[in-house]
Amino acid sequence: MLSADTIEAIAAELAEADRTHAVIPRITARYPEATVEDSYAIQGVWRDAQIAAGRRLVGRKIGLTSKAMQQATGITEPDYGVMFDDTVYESGAEIPTAHFSNVRIEVELAFVLARPLEGPDCTLDDALAAIDYAVPALEVLNSHIELEGRTIVDTISDNAAYGAMVLGSERRRPDEIDLRWVPGVLSRNGEIEETGVAAGVLGHPATGVAWLANKFHQHGARLEAGEIILAGSFTRPMWVSRGDQVLCDYGPMGTIECRFI
Template sequence: MLDEHTITRLAAELAEADRTHGVIPRITARHPEATVEDSYAIQGVWRDAQQAAGRRLIGRKIGLTSKAMQQATGITEPDYGVMFDDTVYASGAEIPFDHFSNVRIEVELAFMLARPLEGPDCTLDDALAAIDYAVPALEVLNSHIELEGRTIVDTISDNAAYGAMVLGDVRKRPDEIDLRWVSALLHRNGEIEETGVAAGVLGHPATGVAWLANKFSRHGARLEAGELILAGSFTRPMWVSRGDDVLCDYGPMGVIQCRFV
């Protein structure tokens, strides 16, 4: 495992890369001994520094929960990161392209928790009972570590590559819609680039919420009421460039639009 000084130094490197919108060499290339526990420690030091600087944590993102994403990255283990209030956009937003590195879009559902959720034996039914509503969400990936050859350790250290999210306007309670069958058509500049169905996320998009609650319980923590949980993509990531118009049609759950400027 990495020593405390190395963990702190790597967290500072990532913070500087975030500030300058840059990319750093792979952590695992420099520290092949680094473990998953080390990567969450690096993320935690970075998170605490961001909160100390005044950013407000509003929820968690879960990643690598679908076969599409695992095949796209070569990583088969789910991961998680944190989301701050200044990373949330409404549908129709113009998003500054230069605020991010290696910019890609993922198609997801987000879940607002009505009550706390904790493991270690949290089930899908428990998660559904704790969820207030589901809302469509596009995740903007923001990778500050070189992509080629990266591992789960690199991705987790980099806050699971989370950059921002764009929220839709339609909210549904879990008892109002079969969330497994929520589907989406992702367009870039008027052309369909990706399609997917939410069941691609662990069989049910809320399964990841239960997984995260159980993961948190290992550290004596729980998910809190009022947290927004971004549950993982059910399409492959779509690269975007400055000037691209993005539209995602979720059918009965509405449309999300944004433009990168």
């Protein structure tokens, strides 16, 4: 495992890369002994520094929960990161492309918790009972570590490659709609690029919420009421550039659009 000094140094390097929108060499190329535990420690040091600087945590993102994403990245287990209030956009937003590195879009559902959720034996039914509502969401990926050859350690250290999210306006309680069959038709500049259904996320998009609650229990923590949980993509990531107009059609849960400027 990495030393505390090394973990703090990497966290500082990632914070600077975030500030300058830069890309750094792979952590695992420089520290091949780094473990998954090290990567969450790096993310934790970075997170705590952001909170100390005045940012407000509003939720968690779960990544790599679908076969589409695992095949796209070559990484075969889920991961998670944190989301701050200044990274949340509404549909129709203009998003500054220069604020991100390796900018891509993913199609997801987000869940807002009505009450706390805690492991160690949290099930899908437990998660559904704790969820206030589901809302369609697009995740903007923001990778500060070179993509070629990266591992789960690199991705987790970099806050699971989270950059921002764009939330739709349609909300549904879990008992109002079969969330497994929510579609996503993702278009860039009027051309359909990716399609999928939410069942591609672990069989049910809320399964990831239960997984995260159980994962948090291992660290003596729980998910809190009011938190937004971004459940993972059910399409492959789509690259975007300045000037691109993005539209995603979620069928009965409406649409999301945004433009990159």
